[in-house]
Structure formats: C-alpha cells, structure tokens
Amino acid sequence: MFKVPPVAAERLPALLRAMPKAELHIHIEGSLEPELIFALAERNSVRLPYASVQELRSAYAFTDLQSFLDIYYAGASVLLHEQDFYDMARAYLARAVADNVVHAEIFFDPQTHTARGVPIETVIMGLHRACEDARTLLGISASLILCFLRHLSEEEAFATLEQALPLQDKFIGVGLDSSELGHPPEKFARVFARCRELGLRRVAHAGEEGPPAYIWSALDVLQVERIDHGVQAFQDAALLQRLASSRVPLTVCPLSNQKLRVFPDLRDHKLRQLLDAGLCATVNSDDPAYFGGYINDNFTQVFAATGMGARHAYELASNSFEASFASAADKRAWQHKLKESFERFVEYD
Numbered sequence: 001m002f003k004v005p006p007v008a009a010e011r012l013p014a015l016l017r018a019m020p021k022a023e024l025h026i027h028i029e030g031s032l033e034p035e036l037i038f039a040l041a042e043r044n045s046v047r048l049p050y051a052s053v054q055e056l057r058s059a060y061a062f063t064d065l066q067s068f069l070d071i072y073y074a075g076a077s078v079l080l081h082e083q084d085f086y087d088m089a090r091a092y093l094a095r096a097v098a099d100n101v102v103h104a105e106i107f108f109d110p111q112t113h114t115a116r117g118v119p120i121e122t123v124i125m126g127l128h129r130a131c132e133d134a135r136t137l138l139g140i141s142a143s144l145i146l147c148f149l150r151h152l153s154e155e156e157a158f159a160t161l162e163q164a165l166p167l168q169d170k171f172i173g174v175g176l177d178s179s180e181l182g183h184p185p186e187k188f189a190r191v192f193a194r195c196r197e198l199g200l201r202r203v204a205h206a207g208e209e210g211p212p213a214y215i216w217s218a219l220d221v222l223q224v225e226r227i228d229h230g231v232q233a234f235q236d237a238a239l240l241q242r243l244a245s246s247r248v249p250l251t252v253c254p255l256s257n258q259k260l261r262v263f264p265d266l267r268d269h270k271l272r273q274l275l276d277a278g279l280c281a282t283v284n285s286d287d288p289a290y291f292g293g294y295i296n297d298n299f300t301q302v303f304a305a306t307g308m309g310a311r312h313a314y315e316l317a318s319n320s321f322e323a324s325f326a327s328a329a330d331k332r333a334w335q336h337k338l339k340e341s342f343e344r345f346v347e348y349d
C-alpha cells in the first residue's frame with residue numbers, strides 16, 4: 001500500500017488539480033456550454049427560446065432533477081449532424097485534459113436525439129470519432145456508454161439497443177439515466193439481462209434522488225458493475241456494508257448534488273463518510289456545463305467544504321482507475337503515474 005505523504009493544506013487544491021484521474025460519470029450532452037449551444041443553433045438554423053447566452057445561463061436555477069432535465073433536453077435540440085456530436089465531445093475532451101483526466105467513460109443519451117429524427121449512427125459515429133482523435137491528438141483515452149432514458153418504456157430501450165447493435169464495437173456498455181423517482185431499475189430487468197448476454201458493461205443511476213431500495217435493485221436485478229451517484233446509500237447500513245465488501249464503485253458528483261438540492265450545502269455531502277466506510281467512491285462532474293464546474297472544481301469544492309486531505313485525494317484518484325472499465329495494463333500504468341505525481345508534488349513542497 002502506498003503511504004501518502006503529508007501535504008500542507010494550502011497546497012491541497014494544486015495537488016487535486018495536478019493528480020491524474022479518470023472521469024466515469026459525464027453526460028456528454030451535459031458538457032454543452034451555452035456558447036456552443038448558440039453556435040450550433042446558428043449553424044443548424046434551430047430557434048432557441050432564449051435571446052442570448054446570458055439569458056440561457058440565467059435559466060440554470062434548478063430545484064430538483066426534473067427541473068434540470070427539462071432544460072438539458074432543450075439544450076440538446078441543437079445537435080443534428082455528425083460534426084455537431086464530434087464538436088461537443090472534442091470540446092469536453094480538451095477540457096478534461098486540462099484537468100489531468102487521463103481516461104473518460106462518457107455517457108450519451110441516443111433517445112434524446114432519435115426522438116427528433118437524428119439517426120443513431122450520426123450520434124455514435126460523431127462521438128466515436130472524437131474519442132479516437134482525442135487519443136491520438138490529446139493523449140486521453142475515452143470510451144462511450146449508451147444510456148437508456150428511464151422515463152421511457154423498456155420496449156423503447158430494446159428498440160434503441162437493436163438500432164445500436166450494428167455499432168456495438170463503438171461503445172463499451174449501457175447505463176440508465178433521466179427521471180429516477182417512479183422509474184425503478186427493475187423496469188429495465190429484461191433489457192439489462194440482454195445487454196449482459198451481449199457482453200456489454202452495465203451501470204445505472206440509482207440513489208441520486210431515489211431511495212436505497214433502487215440501489216439494491218440496480219445491484220441485484222440489473223447486476224450493474226457500478227452505481228452512478230448512489231449517495232443515498234448513506235441511509236442504509238446493510239447497503240454500505242454490501243458496497244464496501246463488494247467494492248462496487250459509486251460515481252459521485254458533488255456539484256450536481258448541490259445544484260439539484262440533494263445536498264444543498266456541500267458541507268453536508270456524504271462523500272467523506274462513504275470513503276471512510278470503505279466504499280470505492282469516485283468524484284465526477286455529471287453535467288459540468290450546467291452545474292458550474294468540471295471535475296477539478298468538484299474535487300476542490302467538496303474538499304474545501306468537508307475538510308478531506310491528501311489521503312482522501314489519493315484514494316479517490318486511485319478508485320477512479322480501479323472503477324474504470326479499462327484494461328489491467330492501463331490501470332497499472334495510471335496507478336503508477338498517480339504515485340509519481342504525489343511523490344513529485346511532495347518533493348516540490
């Protein structure tokens with residue numbers, strides 16, 4: 001086990017920014033900055049119900065998950081052509097590199113686009129090309145996870161899977177997102193079973209606004225390999241024990257939880273308790289263009305609010321590699337890089 005050296009409190013934000021990390025919970029449509037929404041609206045002659053970037057940004061005042069999703073789906077309406085999907089993903093990946101993200105597993109919501117008549121090939125090919133180019137041009141590894149919208153039916157999820165299967169080599173797995181309350185994981189039991197047979201990796205949002213019971217059923221019914229958010233696990237001691245002993249990771253998104261009023265005050269966030277209980281928790285940005293910060297902002301703000309230190313920082317970055325779906329060789333190389341970054345940081349201290 002690596003012994004984490006002590007780091008002066010004032011140097012902690014710089015360490016959080018400098019350490020290599022993986023991002024495992026990022027909705028690519030949630031990385032669309034207002035400036036890019038307006039540029040794409042103009043390029044594609046799409047009329048927006050906002051007069052300016054400022055007016056759109058000022059609408060970003062959310063009271064819960066649904067109030068955010070309504071604006072998020074409206075923002076995605078400017079995406080029509082393969083190049084639009086490419087440009088969106090390319091912008092995110094460049095921003096991630098600036099935060100020392102070395103690997104990203106990126107969610108996309110095909111049903112948001114196919115419902116508007118955009119072919120699924122347009123979506124997947126644009127995003128995939130951006131991931132490939134980022135590997136060679138930006139030095140970041142990136143892969144895609146197709147998410148089913150849980151407010152729609154399982155039948156519609158099956159239809160989406162069918163449409164996507166000819167491009168199965170372009171995405172590594174499936175997820176479940178959108179409005180959580182009233183749409184428990186078991187609604188998607190059959191489609192997740194099929195994805196498992198197909199060899200796809202499986203994740204699901206559970207326990208963001210929903211109860212611990214949704215986390216149990218994501219694990220037991222959907223047999224997911226990671227839980228997205230999962231912060232409501234703090235209410236259930238038996239669930240905490242299960243997550244700690246199985247090391248099924250949680251992809252936690254502190255600024256999202258604050259902005260959607262899951263934990264309106266970041267000082268009340270449970271990340272530190274989850275880590276200290278032995279869970280494989282990670283830090284991620286969810287929808288950075290909407291929640292006021294990318295991954296490093298999530299790290300620095302939740303650390304400042306909860307008083308975590310260098311040991312937690314190391315654990316979170318190490319967990320992000322452990323929790324990823326990357327190869328064992330890549331994981332080993334990133335873990336090594338992480339240790340080096342901590343050692344270098346202390347030498348310069």
Ligand code: ADE
Nearest residue numbers: 027177178179205286287
């Ligand atoms: N889609 C985009 N962001 C989401 C979130 N935080 N929860 C559920 N669905 C989402």
Ligand code: ZN
Nearest residue numbers: 027177228286
């Ligand atoms: Zn999410």
